[in-house]
Amino acid sequence: MAKENKIKTKFNLKKELKLAPGYIIIILWTLFIFVLLGWILAASMSTTADIFAGDALKFPTGLHFENYIQAWGSGGVQTFFMNSLLYSLVSCVLLVLICAPAAYVLARFTFLGNKIIQTSFVSAMGVPITMIVLPLFGVVANMGILNNISASKVTLIFLYVGINIPYTIIFLLTFFANLSRTYEEAAAIDGCPPSKTFWKIMFPMAQSGIVTVTIFNFINIWNEYFLSLIFANNDQLRPVAVGLYGMLESMQYTGNWAGMFAAVMIVFLPTFILYLFLSEKIIGGITGGIKG
Amino acid sequence: MKRNKGMIIGFLAPAVIMFLLVFLYPICRTVAMSFFKIDAVTSTADTWQFVGIGNYQKLFTTDIFKTAMFNIGRIWLLGGIIVLVLSLLFGVILTSGIRGKKFFRAIIYLPNIVSAVALATMWKQYVFSPKFGLLKGILDTLGFHELAKTQWLAPENVFWALLFAYCFGMVGYHMLIWMSGIERISPEYYEAATIDGSNKIQQFRYITLPLLKGVFKTNITMWSISTAAFFVWSQLFSSVTANKATIVPAQYMYMNTFGGGNAVTERNAGYAAAIGIILCLCIVIIFTVCNAVIKDDDLEF
Amino acid sequence: MKRKLISALLCAAMVGTMLIGCGGGGDSKSSDGGSDGGNKLVYWAMWSEEEPQAKIIQEAVEKYTADTGVEVDVQFKGRTGQREGIEAALGAKQNIDIFDESADRVNRAWGAYPMDIEEMAKDYEAEHGNELLFKICRETAGGTLKSIPYQPYIYGFFYNKALFKEAGIDAAPKTWEELDAACAKLKEAGITPITGDTAYQNNAFGHHMARFVGQDGVKTLVNDPAVAEKVESGEIEDITWDDPKVAEAVKAIEDFASKGYYSENMSANVYPAGQNQEFAPGEAAMIWCGSWLPNELKNAVAEDFEWGFFCYPSVPGGVDDETANNVGAQVLAINKDSKMAKEAFELITYITAGEFDKKMTEEAMCIPTDKANGDAWPAELAGAKEGFDSTVTFYDEAVGAETNVDLTPVLNESVCKLMAGTMTADEFISACKAASGE
DSSP, X not given: OHHHHHHHHOOOHHHHHHTHHHHHHHHHHHHHHHHHHXXXXXXXXXXXXXXXXXXXXXXXXXXXXXXXXXXXXXXXXXXXXXXXXXXXHHHHHHHHHHHHHHHHHHHHOOOTTHHHXXXXXXXXXXXXXXXXXXXXXXXXXXXXXXXXXXXXHHHHHHHHHHXXXXXXXXXXXXXXXXXXXXXXXXXXXXXXXXHHHIIXXXXXXXXXXXXXXXXXHHHXXXXXXXXXXXXXXXXXXXXXHHHHHHHHHHHHHTTOHHHHHHHHHXXXXXXXXHHHIIIIIIXXXXXXHHHO | OGGGHHHHHHHHHHHHHHHIIIIIHHHHHHHHHTTEEOSSTTOOGGGOEEOXXXXXXXXXXXXXXXXXXXXXHHIIIIIHHHHHHHHHHHHHHHTTTOTTXXXXXXHXXXXXXXXXXXXXXXXXXXXXXXXXXXXXXXXXXXXXXXXXXXXXXXXXXXXXXXXXXHHHHHHHHHHHHHHHHHTTSOHHHHHHHHHTTOOHHHHIIIIIHHHTHHHHHHHHHHHHHHHHTOOHHHHHHSSSSOOTTTOOHHHHHHHHHHOSSSSOOOOXXXXXXXXXXXXXXXXXXXXXXXXXXXXXTTOOO | OHHHHHHHHHHHHHHHHHXXXXXXXXXXXXXXXXXXXXXXXXEEXXXXXXXXXXXXXXXXXXXXXXXXXXXXXXXXXXXXHHHHHHHHHHHTTOOOOEEEEEHHIIIIITTTSBOOOTTTTHHHHHHHOOHHHHHHHHHHTTTSOOOEEEEEEEEEEEEEHHHHHHTTOOSOOOBHHHHHHHHHHHHHTTOEEEEOOGGGHHHHHHHHHHHHHHHHHHHHHTTOGGGHHHHHTTSSOOOOTTOHHHHHHHHHHHHHHHTTOBOTTTTTOOTTXXXXXIITTTSEEEEEEETTHHHHTTTTSOTTOOEEEEOOOBOXXXXXXXXXXXXXXEEEEEBTTOSOHHHHHHHHHHHHSHXXXXXXXXXXXXXXXXXXXXXXXXXXXXXXXXXXXXXXXXXXXGGGTTOOTTTHHHHHHHHHHHHHTSSOHHHHHHHHHHHTTO
C-alpha cells in the first residue's frame, strides 16, 4: 500500500489527468446512486400524495418528519434490533472460525472426497430455501425447542451458521487457493506444524477475503427473512427483517407510502453504519496490515 | 501428505457436520419429494402420492416453466455480462490509485444494503414512471423525445427494466469481490511493469486479468447462485402472481408451494421440489464447467 | 499490529454477544411460562402492527382480557408472514388457537386445520350473522361452518363523481352500452375514462367474461383443475377459447381499447401506479378495484373527493348481470387442536361484533360484518353498499380466472396488452389458448 501513501502526500497533476476517465465514470455512477437513494430519502420525508404527483424531490408541503415518528411508533424496534445484533454477530464469528479452516483444507490439500465435498456445498446453495427451512422446522418443532426462548435463540444461531456455511466456504476457497505456497514451505522447514502455520500465517493472509465475506454474511443474516419468519415466530425472538418487513407491508396496504420509505430508512441505517464501520475501519486496516 | 490427515479431518469436521445436520435431511427430502404429488411442503410422507418422474415430465411440457427458464437464462447470461464487466471496471478504477477510493467504494456498495422492496418501489414508481420518471427526464434533456415516451413497464419492455434495476443493485457486491482480489496482487508487479514502460491498459491485460482468474470463478459462482434464487425482484415487478415477461423458476416454485395470488390454486410441493432440483443441477453444472475451464492450480503469486 | 486489532475486535464481539445472549436468556425465563401453560390464547393475525385493523384488534383483545381475565398473545404476522408461515406452524402442532386470512385460504388451502364451529356459533349467527357472508364461509368449507367472517369486500368500478358530472354523465352505467356512452363523454371532455393496475386486471377480465359465459364458463375456459371432473361428467359445459361468446367478449374489450377508453399506461401500471398516479389525482375517472381502495387512497386523494361505485355492467344476451359479483371476506378460525376453543370463540365475537366491528368501519374504512352495524358503512363506500346488498350470485376470487397457475401470468399480460391496444383480440385468444393447455 505504499502506492496509496504516495498519492496522499502530494498532488500530481499528470497522474491525476491519466486517471481522469476513471474519475468520470465513477463520479457519474455515484451521482446516479445519489439521485436514486436521495429520492428514497426525500420520499421518506414527503407525503404520499406528493410522491405520486412526482414532487418527492420538491417538498411542496415541507418536510414531514412525522413519518419517522409513526414508523418508529410500532414499538418493539429495540427488541428486534438487539436480537438481530446478537444473531448476526455471533453467527459471523462462528462462521469464520468454522469455515476458514475448512476452506483452507479444501483449497490446499488433495484427498479423497475433496471435490465431492466442494460440489455438495455448491449444490446446497442451489437448493431453494423453502425446501430446507420448512422440513427443518418440522424436526425442530418435534424436539420441543420452540416453547423455550433461550433454546430457540441458540437454534436460530445454529441455523444461521449452518445455512451460510456453504456460501462462506465456497467464497473463501479461492482466497486460500491463490495464496503462495512459499510461506507454508518456509514454515515447514522451520518445523512449524501445519495447523499452527494456518492460524499464524495463512489465516491472517486471507483476511481481505475473510472480512469481505463477513460483511456479506453480516448483511445476509441481518436481512434474512424466510428462516427468521418460520423459526422466530414469537415477538421476543423476531429479528429486524421480519419485524420491519411487516411494517413495510402495512404501510403499503394503508397507502402510507411516505411512511413506508421512512420505515425503509430506519431498517437501512443500522446496516449502513455497521457497513461503514466494517469496511472503512477494517478493510482499510487489513490491506495495510498484510502488505506492510 | 500423511501427516496432514489429522489436520484435514480436524479442520473439515465442524463444517461438514454442521452441513450434514442442516442440509442433508432437507436435500434428501427434496429429492424424494420431487417424485411425489404433495399438497404442502410440510405434509407428512404418508400423504404423498408417488408419480415417478411425472413432475419432471410435466415441467418440461409446460410452456410457462419453459418461459421461466428462458427468462432466468437471459438474466444469468446478459445480467452476468453487464454486472461482471461493470463491477470489474469499477474495481479496477477504484484500485488504480484514485482519490476518495473508500468513499466511492462505500457509495457503490450502498444499494446492496437497501431493502429490495424499497429499491423496487423506487424504480417502478420513480425511475420508470411514464409521467415524471427520472429516465424520461434524462432522455428528454438529451433530446430523445420519442424514446422518452417509452412505457418501460409495459410487457414488451418490463424484462429489460427489471434486468437493469437488478444489475444496478448487484454491481457493488461483485465489485467488492473483484477489489479484494485485485488488492492481493502485489504492487511490485505493477511497479516492475511501469518501469518497463507498459501503460495502465497493458498492465490490466497482462497482470491484473490473468491473476484474477480465481476471483473470476468466485464471481461466476456467486452470480449463478444469486440468479438461481432470483425471486424477490420478479415478485415486486409483477402484478398479483407473476408476469409472463418476468416470471422466473423460483417464482413459479413459490406459486406451486404457497399458492399464487389471491385465488386459491392447486398446490403441489412435489412439483415445486422438482423445480428446485432442476435449478440446483444447473448450478452444479455451471460450477463444474467453471472448475474444468478455469484451472487456478497453476497460479502462484 | 493490525492483526492483533482484528483478533481483539473479534474477541470483543464474541464476549459482547455472549453477554447479550445471556442477558436475553435471563429476561425471557419469566415470560416463557405463559405461552406453554395452556391458559393463554394465541392468535396469529394476518395484519401488521401499524395497520388500523391491527390496532383495533389489539383494543378488542385488551377489552376481552379485562372482561374475562384470559390473557391473549397476539402475533401480528402480516399477509406474507401468515401465508408462508402458518401452515408450517399448524403442521408442527404449534400452540395456535386462532388464525385468520381470506375465506378461500383458511377454508380451502388450510382446510385441514380449522375446527367445525357449527354448534358453537349458532346463537352468534342468529344475532349478528350476515347471511351472505356466512353462506360464503360454508361454501368454501365444503358445507359446514369452520370460520367467522369479518371485513367483507366487493370488487367493482370505483369512479370519481366530480369527473362524471364534468363530462355530463348523470347515472352510473348499468350495461355495457351505457358504459360505452359514458366513456365516450369522458373522452370528449378530455378525461381518461378507465385506468387500473395490472394486479387487478385478471379480476376485471374474470367479471367481464363471466357476464358472457358465467363463472363455471370462466373456470372451464382457463382449465381450472378443480372443475376438470365436472366437465368430464358433463355436469358443466366446457367452454373453449374458440367459443363465439369468448370471441365476442374479447372483441368488446378490443373495441373499447381502439376507442381509447383505457389509459395509455394500462399495461405499464404496476400497482399502485394506476390508483395513485392516475385515479387519485383525478386524471382518470374509473378504476377496477376492491372495496379497500378508499382506505388505501385516503392519503392520496383530495379531501373533497367524491367516491362513486358501480358493479361490472351486464352485456346483451349474457349469462350473469350486475347482481353477480366477487364478494369475499377475511375469516377467523379456531385451530381444531385448541384446548381453549370456547375462550377463542368468545374473543372472535369481540372482534367481529358490535363496538369493534363498528370501529373498523370508522378507522379502516371497512365494510361492517355485524348485522346490527348494517348502516355503519363508511360514506366513501355508500355506492359499494348498494352493489353489495343487491348481490345474489357470489363469484370466487377473480371469478375463477386465476385458478390455473400456468395460465395466470400469460392471461394477465395479455389482458393488459389487449386493454392497452397493443394486442388484437385474435392474438389474445391464440396466446391464452396455447398457455391454458388446450
